[in-house]
Amino acid sequence: MEDLRKRILTQDFEPGSYLDESVLAESYEISRPPLREVLNQLAGEGYVVLQKNRGAQVAPMTHKTMRNFFMAAPMIYAAVTRLAAEHATEAQLMRLKDTQTLFRKAIRDGDTAQRALMNQRFHDVIGDMADNEFLMPSLRRLLIDHTRIAMSFYNPRNQSLAAQRSIAADQHDQFIALIESGDVDGAEQLALDHWELSRAEIESFVTPAGMAIPLGTAPRAPIEKGAK
16 A cells, blocks of 8 residues: 555656556455555545546546645644644654655655655654644645655756755754754744745646636636626
C-alpha cells in the first residue's frame, strides 16, 4: 500500500487516471480481493475515488478541488502548526529533525521525488504533533495534492524557483526551532509565511493559461440577457 501511495504522490499515476486492477494485482503479486481492500483504504484516505462500474480513479485535481485546496490550506496549516508547538513530544521532535536531514539530503542529491516525499513527511509529523483527530484527516488530504504539485516546485530543472526552494528548506529548520521552544504564535505565523512562499508559484502551476477565475473564489453565475 505504501508503494501505491508514493506512486500517486509522485504522479507516477496521474491525477484522474484509472488504476488497472489486473495490472496492479500482477505487479504486487496479490489477488484481487486484498487489492480491493487496499484500494478501499486508499479511498478513505483521499488517494483514490471509487467509481461505480469503473474502478479506482486516482484523486483528480480539478479547478474545484484546487480552489478548495487554496481556501483551506492556510487555515489548516496554521492551526496544525500552532497546536504542534503546544503539544510536541521529544520523540516527535527527533522524527521531525530526522526527516529534515533526509529532506536536505534529497536537495543535495537533486532527487525531485524524494524532496516532495520528505516535505510531505515533514508536515505529516507536524500533524502528529498537533494531536487533533479533527484536523489530521484534513491535513493529510491537503498533503496529497500539495505533494503532487510539489513535484514541479522541487524539480531542480525549474531554476526560476531555486530561491524559493532554498528559503522553504531554511523555513523547515525554523519550524523545528519554534516548535521545540513552544512558540505557538511564531509557529503559526511561520506556517502562513511558508504557505505564502509557494502559493503564487503553485497557483500559476495549477491555473491553465487564460483562465480568468481566480482560485479561492467561486465563479459568478452568468447574468441573463435583459435581467435587471
